[in-house]
Amino acid sequence: MSADGCGAPVQTATPADIDTQGQVVLAGKVSGSDGPLGGAYVRLLNGDGDFAGEVQASPAGDFRFYAAPGAWTVRALHRTGNGEASVTAEGPGLHEVAISVA
Numbered sequence: 001m002s003a004d005g006c007g008a009p010v011q012t013a014t015p016a017d018i019d020t021q022g023q024v025v026l027a028g029k030v031s032g033s034d035g036p037l038g039g040a041y042v043r044l045l046n047g048d049g050d051f052a053g054e055v056q057a058s059p060a061g062d063f064r065f066y067a068a069p070g071a072w073t074v075r076a077l078h079r080t081g082n083g084e085a086s087v088t089a090e091g092p093g094l095h096e097v098a099i100s101v102a
Helices: none
Strands: 024-032 041-045 051-056 062-067 070-078 081-089 093-100
Touching: 024 070, 024 081, 041 062, 051 062, 062 070, 070 093
Parallel strands: 024 093
Antiparallel strands: 024 062, 041 051, 041 070, 070 081, 081 093
16 A cells, blocks of 8 residues: 555556566656656546556556556546546557656
8 A cells, every 4th residue: 555545555666678578668758848647547448448456656657557458548636637648559568658648
């Protein structure tokens, strides 16, 4: 459980050369107009828009999900605003996602 008690695990940066061990990894950074937004809640939604998971971005705005191949929406919720991005992961490996919050 995270330090604030919400249950969303706090993330760390995902190295570009990560060994995904055959898994689909959706990872990226949440940013605002002044740079990275730490502490944002990042939600993973499947192709139908259904909730699949949530993590809390690291102090540097980093997040990571392990998912199945397919179309995904990643949504960031922060006290300064919200943002989202779509990604299609056709197979195993690291799929980078950048989310701008406004």
